[in-house]
Amino acid sequence: MDGNAPNRAFAHRHLLGIEGLSADEITYLLDLADTYFEFNRGPDKKLDMLRGCTVMNLFFEDSTRTRTSFELAGKRLGGDVINMSVRSSSIKKGETVIDTAMTLNAMNPDVLIVRHPDSGAVELLSQKVTCSVINAGDGSHEHPTQALLDALTIRRRRGGLQGLKVAICGDIVHSRVARSNIHLLNTMGARVRLIAPRTLIPEGVERLGVEVFYDMKEGLEDCDIVMMLRLQSERMHGNFFPSIREYFHFFGLDYEKLASAKPDALIMHPGPMNRGVEIDSEVADDFGRSAIREQVEMGVAVRMACLELLTLNRPETEQGNL
């Protein structure tokens, strides 16, 4: 945590997505997050690295866990953290995204952490502000800190990412978590498979460098990591599958399907889980195989690393958007 030197290993003003990050940059971020992980387990969880810095969480979409995770990250680094959600702000009064951002920008924050229901909205906003922006999830596009914490979880359990067979299962078409993970895992040399009914597989996804399976037992064969996505009913306009019970029967993770993966395969889920929908309750609670709680813990560490890198970058680099 070299507080003052400009960061040549990570020369970006914003963190808008994983696409475009190099393997070295990702590794650098994960290494830094590792040190914060150890720190977070220590007795004194307060630093002054961000003393005097203003961090604003600007969430146009509900999220308690991600926002709390960022808030904790900012406060542990000693920053002043403000939470703004759509309900309590002038957005409801009809102000546009850009106007809101520019209004907040006029208060000179150091970092804006933004979540928005539309893909691309965070990038649009980042072009209008002078501070750094972290994308906490934009529509179905990217959720970079989630992919980073997933990678950290895997790396700590398996020693690395290279060559691992990772199955991402569920509502791929609407998932920003899936997209960010696909970019990251491919960049780090893992082999990604997608498992879902055909209606939940986006068109042309094979060209992102993944294998697609419509049969879960087949897709899980020999996998090291099983990443379950939540079925996002709030994003579904129209018919993607007929019923929860049919979805769970063919695509829910239970022991029978899990049997085709490696015996020590790790089970992950970005949360919140729908028990009995994408994952069987027993499997979710199988603490020997599930890394779901660790993922949450990694989340704070990863977000602290991102805040450190972006706040330290600001005066030095004019490299523009990531």
Added chain:
Amino acid sequence: MAGKPSESLGRVAYVNARLVDPASGLDAPGALLTEGEVIADFGAGLFSEGVPEGIKVVDCGGHCLIPGLVDIRVQLREPGEEHKGTLASGGRAATAGGITTMVCLPNTVPVIDDMSVVEFIARRARLLGLTKVYCYGAVTKGLEGRALAEMGMLAEAGAVAFTDGVKAVGDAQVMRRALSYAGTYRLLIVQHPEESSLAEDGAMNAGETATRLGLQGIPRAAEIIIVERDIRLVEMTGGRIHFAHVSTAEAIEAVARAKARGLNVTCDTAPPYFALNETAVGDYRTFAKLSPPLRAEADRQAVVDGLKNGTIDAIASDHAPHDEDAKRLPFAQAACGGIGLETLLPVSLEFYQNGQMSLTDVLRLLTCGPADVLGLSAGRLEKGLPADLTLFDPDRAWKVVADDLLSKSKNSPFDGRPVQGRVLRTVVDGRAVYGREG
């Protein structure tokens, strides 16, 4: 004469037969041996030295012994509309028509969009011991065209393919998702190709006859538009589709082009569309009110050509029984549809009788052709397969008299038609389920 399951079947030799098996191209005099429920042996030389002791002998009198017919589009009306027809009455009509396997549409009451209905029909058919009955599952819940039905689980329960029955899945996005979702499990969707807003309130084919009769017309484009649209959707989704009862030249051409491009597209037609045209409506004959409607002569000829050149994969009866009350109404109010189980074979044989097709080619459209569309192991003669057989005399002449048919409902568009081709014996799983003397 329905079979008695308790009787031991033993071995039965069908001798002095003309064996025709379109799947293998066999057409030769010979014999066939069944053992219990399966075909044990068959061929030109079988039993040429006589039949050994202990084998029951059936003398086929030189008539045609073929695989039992496979009818992939039938409305049996049970559960829910038993006044029009039942699994029992439909089964009896089917066996009289030489049909040993039928596939019934899901527009029953309740709709076949739940596994329980699939099991009900399977169990009832098994108990009746007549024709084998499979069913289609619904594409959309309640056949409402909006929410997808549980196609994966319905398939596991035994549904062989999926259709919304006598309606098209009209919304393009719903059809696209249906094709895509069904493709997850490699399931087939069968579409009744009719653009519903164009066909709304129509009573017969749009054209001169409809104009003279003062009846609202259903444009040919209603069929063509859906066929062309859904072919595009198949291309988009990689799904599989089968178009039911094609009746227009352009629809058939579109299917031919799609096949040439390697798309997973098949189609069938029903006897009214190659044996009748819209003039059969005559003076408001409601037995000629069908869906799709009977077309003009040029389309009828195109259907004939489509059957001859192989574009059309199967002939299915599209058996749609209606009670008298539903048909004895002003034309516009009458129900659509005609019965067809007992006329499927003789009307199709007209191609053979007037020299347009060989016997094998006609029978292919009624046996392995439809079976292959649905991936059923039926409609062929093969050692070890169930002994589902039909014995018929292709030359015997008779006249279709609707009231004499075994079907519970009598709404036949072929009423009064002289035909040739009489089923003499129908065998399902080695048991005779229908027989006719003389």
